[in-house]
Every structure is written in structure tokens, then in C-alpha cells.
Amino acid sequence: MPRAPPGRGGARGRRRVRRFQPASDRGKFLDMQAGQHEEPVMGSNGSLLAELLAETGVASTSGAYHDVKRGVEAVVGKVAGRPEAGAALDSALIDLWIAEIDQRLSRQIDEILHHPVFQRLEAAWRGLKFAIDHIDFRENIRVEILNCSKDDLLADFEDSSEVVRSGLYKIVYSSEFGNFGGKPFGAVISNYEFGPVPQDIALLQKCAAVATMAHAPFLAVAGPQFFGLKDYRKVPHLGDIKALFEGPQYVKYTAFRESEDARYVGLLLPRFLLRLPYGASTSPIRAFSYEEDVVGNHAAYCWGAPTYAMATRLAESFARHRWCLHIIGPQSGGTVEGLTLHEYDALGAIQTKIPTEIMLTERREFELSEEGFIGLTFRKDTDNACFFSANSAQKPKYFGQSDEGRAAEVNYRLGTQLPYVFLVSRLAHYLKVMQREQIGTWKERGDLERELNSWLSQYVADMDVVSPAVRSRRPLRKGRTSVTEVEGSAGWYRVHLEVRPHLKYMGAYFTLSLMGKLDRE
Structure with missing residues (x-):
């Protein structure tokens, strides 16, 4: 909202009005006395309110004019309604009012940024940017973006009589791998979250079929619902993972793992931090003083799909060796460097929010890999994480004890x-x-x-x-x-x-x- 300098009023007093000053020049505001009358002082060119609105530069035909007018009226009303007649409007008082406005704006921005719908949108674009920033396009690497929601993809498969008539098949297989002169896709990277429910497994089977025919592995996110949880924070504290996946709720998932197409599917977890919270010491905002409220609220952070992190490993391996073999291990291409760490003060001590949602132990990472998942493991006291394994969703078979x-x-x-x-x-x-x-x-x-x-x-x-x-x-x-x-x-x-x-x-x-x-x- 535009910030107007106060004016000196009075039935017969001289009206002195200066042009708006930027926030950095608040100390140069004209020291003016509040009049004894609550009404705005009139001048030869109209009311003080009209002149203040004119200074904003917002045309009366603009859609924002009504909101700006309400804001200016509120400021003028606050000035005219001060009980201390004749008191000076010094810069400290102006700063106090501005701080109050900033606090109200901050609460509104928090509501927007932390809304689940907005979080999904921001995470999708920031995750894509993370991957693009870590890809060297001079090394014969191409990225094509498909804007398609998970629900739309499922609806497309359901509307198609068979997989080869689906839209995903036409894009991934027909347009490139199945076309003379086409350039086959090396992988299909998604930010979809999957769980063990039948609808998700059905979609995963369709995507796996397309990936198998196009020889382009499909990477997706294993959501916390795979483990019967609302978020990942309790995954490290689960009991026997193998016993958990022997439950009746995983019958569909187990059947999928035993299929041949599951070899072309990778399910990754957990998510990783995409940006620092906004604030003066982390990621300052120039427009106004904004401190994003995330401390103690795990869900308020911007978390990204781990598939984007794996995409950077694939791209780096291909850029260096022309094969996507070197994607696991700390010294063999599996390290994701330069992740975001959030350090903040809590109870008089500096606390650190690690860049992954959870810290996986070696044992827990191994247990997850045995059940068809790929874990992103954070390295303590650093800003990087690593993929130690890259098992597909397919379940290994037992062939007996003979040689x-x-x-x-x-x-x-x-x-x-x-x-x-x-x-x-x-x-x-x-x-x-x-x-x-x-x-x-x-x-x-x-x-x-x-x-x-x-x-x-x-x-x-x-x-x-x-x-x-x-x-x-x-x-x-x-x-x-x-x-x-x-x-x-x-x-x-x-x-x-x-x-x-x-x-x-x-x-x-x-x-x-x-x-x-x-x-x-």
C-alpha cells in the first residue's frame, strides 16, 4: 500500500504537502502537525485524499484503484483520528505503522505460501528448476516437459481401450522411439506421489507398460501413505519393513512387483528442501519486511520430489560417460551436492533443518531397497545427500540352492x-x-x-x-x-x-x- 506523508491541518492553517517519499527516505518526511479537525483539509485542487491518490500513480480506471483508495483512506483516517492534538508525526511513529502493515501482509503471505495447493505448484516448478540448473545441455542432453496432472494421466489411460492408444504412449514411444529419425527418451521423470491403493497401483502398471515398450524407465515418488503414514517423519521409527509389506493392504503392490514391467519403475523417497524460508537473514524480500513463519512447522517448508535429484545423477553420468551407470555411491556419481540447509535460532541455540525430510540409516535404506524403493540418504554435517542403491520396483526371484x-x-x-x-x-x-x-x-x-x-x-x-x-x-x-x-x-x-x-x-x-x-x- 502506498505510504503517504502526514499533513498539517487547521481551519485557517497553511497546507503543506510533499510528494511521496520512498521507504528508504522515511526520515525526510515533512514534520507536520495534526489539525484539530478530523476532516481532511481541502485545497484548491480538491481534497487531500484526492491528491494522495493522485500521487500513487494508480489510474481511477485500474482494477487496483479501489483497493489503493481504501488503503489511503485508512492511513488518512488513522492520522486524523489521533487523540494527541498537535502531536508531531515523527519517523518512529511512521515506522511503527509500517511494521504493523508488514505483519499483516506477512500473515496473509504465509497463508498463501503454506496452502497445500500452492505448495504443490511451487514444488513442481522449483524442483524442475533444480534439475535444469544441474544439467549440462552442451552434452547432448534434452529435456521435454509434459504438463499433465496425475488425475488427468489416469483418466487418459481409463479412456483408452489399450495402453498403445494412450496419450503417454504416443508421446514417449510413438513420437520418438517408434518414429524414423526419432530420438528415444532415456527416462521419464515424474513428481507424482504413489501409494498402495488399487487406483495408484493401476496407474503405475500402465506407466510401467509404456516405460517397458519405450525402454525408458519411469521414476516416481513413494508417498508416506505407502507406509500407512501422513508424512515421512515416522519412517525411521517403523518396525520391521519386510513384515509391514506382507500385510493385506499391499497385495496389489506385491503383485505389481512380481511383473516384468516393474523392472522399469523406480520409486524414490524422501523429499528434499528446495528453498530457504523467506526472511532478512535467509532470503530477503525487497518489497516489504517479511519473515516466513516455518519454525516448528515441518509442512510449511517447500519440499521437492526426489525424482528431480535422481534426474541430476542421470544427466551427470551421461554427460561424463555417455551411459547412465554411475548414479549410486558417494564417489561413483550418486551424491547430490549443494542442498539447502536452514539454520535458525531456537531456545537460545542454533538449530539446523536438514535438507531431506528424514535421515535414513544404512539399515533402513537397505530395508527400503529390498521392498522396491530408492532412498536419498543425508550425509551428516554437510549439505549433500547420496543414493546408495537404485533398485527398481521389481521383486527378485528365488531359483533354489543349486549352483x-x-x-x-x-x-x-x-x-x-x-x-x-x-x-x-x-x-x-x-x-x-x-x-x-x-x-x-x-x-x-x-x-x-x-x-x-x-x-x-x-x-x-x-x-x-x-x-x-x-x-x-x-x-x-x-x-x-x-x-x-x-x-x-x-x-x-x-x-x-x-x-x-x-x-x-x-x-x-x-x-x-x-x-x-x-x-x-
């Missing part, structure tokens, strides 16, 4: 890890492109197999000891493709891809596989 069974179990378990899902997905994108280029060439099965193996060999380094630089460029220890004809389907070849990354799991090498089809003509 073959244990080897199969290791292969299957590692196949559920997102870093290796990203590895195989990128190879699948290349195979799809090469398949299109070979259509109409009349090549035989053996010719295609030799060409594919020759192409794959550029990513293979079959050595026991490999330097980190070579391992980054050639992430495979072994790789082989086999091409066979599809019986009963003229014009089709079946391609089987087997790769072995440079990694031993529990002392044993493991193999990842992918099956696809190629057009012969």
Missing part, C-alpha cells in the same frame, strides 16, 4: 537394478535404429548377426583389470548378439542380446539379456 539356481538368482537380481536397466535400454535404442537402417537390404541372418556383434564390440573390454576411464567408455566385459528367424512370421528376425558389465556381484559375474525383433524386409 545354477544361485547364478540365475544373481543374474535376475542384478537385472532389477536401474543402472543396468539404463544400460540395456540404451543398447535397445541403438538396436532399434540399426534395425530401421537395415530394412530392404536383403541381408541374411548371418550378415546381420556379424554386423551387430561388430557394433557391440566397441563397448566391450574383455580384461580382468580395466582402468576407470576405459570402463566408462566400454562398460561391458563381454557382449554377444544372436539372430534367429521367427517361425511362422515371414520377414522377421529374433535378436537376443547378452551383455556382462564390468562388475562382480557377491564374487560372481552376471549377465543381462534383452530380446527383440528385427524386420527382414
Whole structure:
């Protein structure tokens, strides 16, 4: 609201009015005496109120004119109604009135900023900005934004007779991966929160189906409702996580985890802090003195989806190595640096609000990963956090105690890890492109197999000891493709891809596989 200097009144007194002064020049206000009359003093050009309104620069036709007029009337009324006749309106009194206005504005701004609807909107945009700010677009990385609510996405799937007719399928698969010259999506990052309720699991299954067909893993947020809670703060204090997920309310989620499509889904938690509260010592506001009231109110902070943090790990790994393998571990690409810490005074001591909603212990992070979740773990006394694992939602299978069974179990378990899902997905994108280029060439099965193996060999380094630089460029220890004809389907070849990354799991090498089809003509 415009701040007007007080005027000197009086039935016959001389009226002296100066132009408005900015807030920084409050000490230059004209020292004027309040008149004995409560009515505004009239001048040759109209009332004092009219002149004050003219000084605001707000046109009478403006939509804000009515609110400005009410504000000016309130100030003039406060001046005219002072009981101390003839008392000076010094700068201290003006500052007191301004502080009162600032307090009222602050309470109103708090109500807006802390409303759940506004919080979701702010978190979505600030989370997106966080991810964009940490992506080097000079490294052949593209980001496309889809403005679609969770309810709208569910409605689209329900209105479609099958997944391949849905809008998400057309955007993620048809427009790029399924289009000649298209650039396949490497991942689908969402800020949707999911729980164990049937409606959420149904939507997750649809998204997983699209992600599987497009070989683009789908990342989403595991909401606190997954654990029967209203917020994450009680997650560290839960009992046996494994026993919890054996309850009847998780039947749908367990069935989803046992599906093949669940391999392309990552569920992350907890949220992380996106900005400091507004205040003179944290994030000052120039327009007026505003101190955002968040101390003791956990929900008042601006929390962002952890999927945005994972997006930065994927982008950095791709920028450095051209593969999204290096996304976990403190020294292997899993650290999210430069997070927001809020330090504030409480009971005479400096307290710190950590950048993640909860602090996960190693044990709790492991338990969550075993149930298909990816935890963001805060490093104490720092401003960073780390992803120590990246399990997909798929549940590992048990193959028995034989040597073959244990080897199969290791292969299957590692196949559920997102870093290796990203590895195989990128190879699948290349195979799809090469398949299109070979259509109409009349090549035989053996010719295609030799060409594919020759192409794959550029990513293979079959050595026991490999330097980190070579391992980054050639992430495979072994790789082989086999091409066979599809019986009963003229014009089709079946391609089987087997790769072995440079990694031993529990002392044993493991193999990842992918099956696809190629057009012969």
C-alpha cells in the first residue's frame, strides 16, 4: 500500500504537502502537525485524499484503484483520528505503522505460501528448476516437459481401450522411439506421489507398460501413505519393513512387483528442501519486511520430489560417460551436492533443518531397497545427500540352492537394478535404429548377426583389470548378439542380446539379456 506523508491541518492553517517519499527516505518526511479537525483539509485542487491518490500513480480506471483508495483512506483516517492534538508525526511513529502493515501482509503471505495447493505448484516448478540448473545441455542432453496432472494421466489411460492408444504412449514411444529419425527418451521423470491403493497401483502398471515398450524407465515418488503414514517423519521409527509389506493392504503392490514391467519403475523417497524460508537473514524480500513463519512447522517448508535429484545423477553420468551407470555411491556419481540447509535460532541455540525430510540409516535404506524403493540418504554435517542403491520396483526371484539356481538368482537380481536397466535400454535404442537402417537390404541372418556383434564390440573390454576411464567408455566385459528367424512370421528376425558389465556381484559375474525383433524386409 502506498505510504503517504502526514499533513498539517487547521481551519485557517497553511497546507503543506510533499510528494511521496520512498521507504528508504522515511526520515525526510515533512514534520507536520495534526489539525484539530478530523476532516481532511481541502485545497484548491480538491481534497487531500484526492491528491494522495493522485500521487500513487494508480489510474481511477485500474482494477487496483479501489483497493489503493481504501488503503489511503485508512492511513488518512488513522492520522486524523489521533487523540494527541498537535502531536508531531515523527519517523518512529511512521515506522511503527509500517511494521504493523508488514505483519499483516506477512500473515496473509504465509497463508498463501503454506496452502497445500500452492505448495504443490511451487514444488513442481522449483524442483524442475533444480534439475535444469544441474544439467549440462552442451552434452547432448534434452529435456521435454509434459504438463499433465496425475488425475488427468489416469483418466487418459481409463479412456483408452489399450495402453498403445494412450496419450503417454504416443508421446514417449510413438513420437520418438517408434518414429524414423526419432530420438528415444532415456527416462521419464515424474513428481507424482504413489501409494498402495488399487487406483495408484493401476496407474503405475500402465506407466510401467509404456516405460517397458519405450525402454525408458519411469521414476516416481513413494508417498508416506505407502507406509500407512501422513508424512515421512515416522519412517525411521517403523518396525520391521519386510513384515509391514506382507500385510493385506499391499497385495496389489506385491503383485505389481512380481511383473516384468516393474523392472522399469523406480520409486524414490524422501523429499528434499528446495528453498530457504523467506526472511532478512535467509532470503530477503525487497518489497516489504517479511519473515516466513516455518519454525516448528515441518509442512510449511517447500519440499521437492526426489525424482528431480535422481534426474541430476542421470544427466551427470551421461554427460561424463555417455551411459547412465554411475548414479549410486558417494564417489561413483550418486551424491547430490549443494542442498539447502536452514539454520535458525531456537531456545537460545542454533538449530539446523536438514535438507531431506528424514535421515535414513544404512539399515533402513537397505530395508527400503529390498521392498522396491530408492532412498536419498543425508550425509551428516554437510549439505549433500547420496543414493546408495537404485533398485527398481521389481521383486527378485528365488531359483533354489543349486549352483545354477544361485547364478540365475544373481543374474535376475542384478537385472532389477536401474543402472543396468539404463544400460540395456540404451543398447535397445541403438538396436532399434540399426534395425530401421537395415530394412530392404536383403541381408541374411548371418550378415546381420556379424554386423551387430561388430557394433557391440566397441563397448566391450574383455580384461580382468580395466582402468576407470576405459570402463566408462566400454562398460561391458563381454557382449554377444544372436539372430534367429521367427517361425511362422515371414520377414522377421529374433535378436537376443547378452551383455556382462564390468562388475562382480557377491564374487560372481552376471549377465543381462534383452530380446527383440528385427524386420527382414
